[in-house]
Amino acid sequence: MKKVTSRWIPHQLNDEQKQERLRLCRENLAKFRDGSWRLCDIITGDETWIYHRQIHQKLTNKTWIGEGESPRIIARRRKFERKNLFSIFFKSNGPVLIHAVDNDETIDHDYYIENCLKPVVKEIRKQRKSNEEGINIIPHPPYSPDLEPCDYWVNDYIKQNLTDQPDEKSLARGVSKLIKNIPEEELKKLLTNY
Numbered sequence: 599m600k601k602v603t604s605r606w607i608p609h610q611l612n613d614e615q616k617q618e619r620l621r622l623c624r625e626n627l628a629k630f631r632d633g634s635w636r637l638c639d640i641i642t643g644d645e646t647w648i649y650h651r652q653i654h655q656k657l658t659n660k661t662w663i664g665e666g667e668s669p670r671i672i673a674r675r676r677k678f679e680r681k682n683l684f685s686i687f688f689k690s691n692g693p694v695l696i697h698a699v700d701n702d703e704t705i706d707h708d709y710y711i712e713n714c715l716k717p718v719v720k721e722i723r724k725q726r727k728s729n730e731e732g733i734n735i736i737p738h739p740p741y742s743p744d745l746e747p748c749d750y751w752v753n754d755y756i757k758q759n760l761t762d763q764p765d766e767k768s769l770a771r772g773v774s775k776l777i778k779n780i781p782e783e784e785l786k787k788l789l790t791n792y
Contacts, residue, residue: 611742615739615740618739618740619739619742622737622738622739623739625737626736626737635734635736637690637786637789638689638690638691639689640689640690640736640789641687641688641689641694641718641722642687642688642689642789643685643686643687643688643694643695643714643718644685644686644752644753645683645684645685645686646683646684646686646753646756647681647682647683647684648681648682648683648684648756648757648760648769648773649679649680649681649757650679650680650681650682650762650763650764650765650769651679651680651762652757652761652762682698682699682701682766682769682770683698683699683705684696684697684698684699684770684773685697685699685710685713685714686752686753686773687714687718688752688777688785689785689789690782690785690786690789691782691785692777692778692780692782692785693774693777693778694718694721694722695714695717695718695721696770696773696774696777697713697714697717698766698769698770698773699713700766701766719733751788752777752780752788755776755780756773756776756777759776760772760773760776
């Protein structure tokens with residue numbers, strides 16, 4: 599018997615990219631160890647498409663098969679299945695921004711700044727005692743989604759736990775409720791492994 603599943607990777611790293619990834623990870627880790635950065639100050643985020651109709655995710659499709667047996671068949675989504683784009687930002691104590699993009703919106707540089715980055719910065723300033731502190735951007739190696747908590751945990755968590763939603767508003771409410779109910783200790787553990 600063997601367990602089978604596939605894992606999508608966006609890019610095969612070349613030697614130079616691997617070295618840059620290692621360098622950035624070591625630099626970031628050193629800043630945490632020397633106290634320059636604190637876990638509670640990290641805000642991470644990403645975008646993800648979330649479907650209104652939920653089907654089994656790749657992680658739940660793992661199955662044990664015997665020699666000569668075929669894996670079970672899972673139906674694909676229809677070509678134009680209803681979905682919405684979400685931008686989700688969070689830190690170790692919970693969500694900072696959950697933004698559902700309206701279906702008729704075009705996402706470009708200006709939209710992203712106005713509807714995602716500015717609200718995140720506003721929330722950061724609201725939570726801080728002093729507006730004097732700057733915002734540091736943690737360098738992130740290219741093509742490394744396994745270092746991004748949204749890519750390897752939060753997005754999957756949402757998609758695995760969300761139920762079918764009839765419209766955009768109920769989908770936004772469902773996503774928001776799921777994220778707000780993630781226990782703080784899970785988020786801290788997630789960011790600690792980051």
